Amino acid sequence: MPICEWLKRLWGDWSGAARDATANAVEADDEDEIDTFNPFPEPVEIEISDVIDLHTIPPRDVKRVIEEYLHQAHQAGFCTVRIIHGKGIGVQREIVRTVLRNTPFVADWTDAPSEAGGLGATIVRLWPARYSTSKTQRPKTS
Secondary structure, three states, X not given: OOHHHHHHHHHOOOHHHHHHHHHHHHHHXXXXXXXXXXXXXXXXXXXXXXXXXXXXXXXHHHHHHHHHHHHHHHHHOOOEEEEEOOOOOOHHHHHXXXXXXXXXXXXXXXXXOHHHOHHHXXXXXXXXXXXXXXXXXXXXXX
16 A cells, blocks of 8 residues: 555545645744844854853864853953863864864963863863954963
C-alpha cells in the first residue's frame, strides 16, 4: 500500500484542511511581516559582565563574538574577564587565544583555576582604557 493511501486511511482526507491552514498562515505572515525563524528581528542588547560563556555561540561566530565582547568589556572598564570556552579538544580555546594575541589592549591571559573552569576557561587581564592600545606604548609589567 502506498504511503499516501495509508495516511488517508489513518487520518482521513485532511488535505483540504491542511491546504486552508497553510493559506491562512501565509496570509497572516504577510500581514504581520513576522519571520517565524527569527524571533528577534531587532538586535538584542545584553548587559556586559566579566564572564562570557561560549557554549551557546555557534562555532562560526566565536571569533566575532569574542572580539566584540573584549571591546565592550574594555570600554566598560573591566580589568579582568573570564571566557568560558569548554574543554573539548581545544579548538575554541585556540580561537579565543588567537583573538587575545591580536587584541592590543589584552595584557595577558591564563587558564582559569580549577574552581573557575580550569582548562575550560581563560582568565584575561585587560589594560586600563586610559592607556594607549598601541603595543609599543603599553605600560611595562614587572
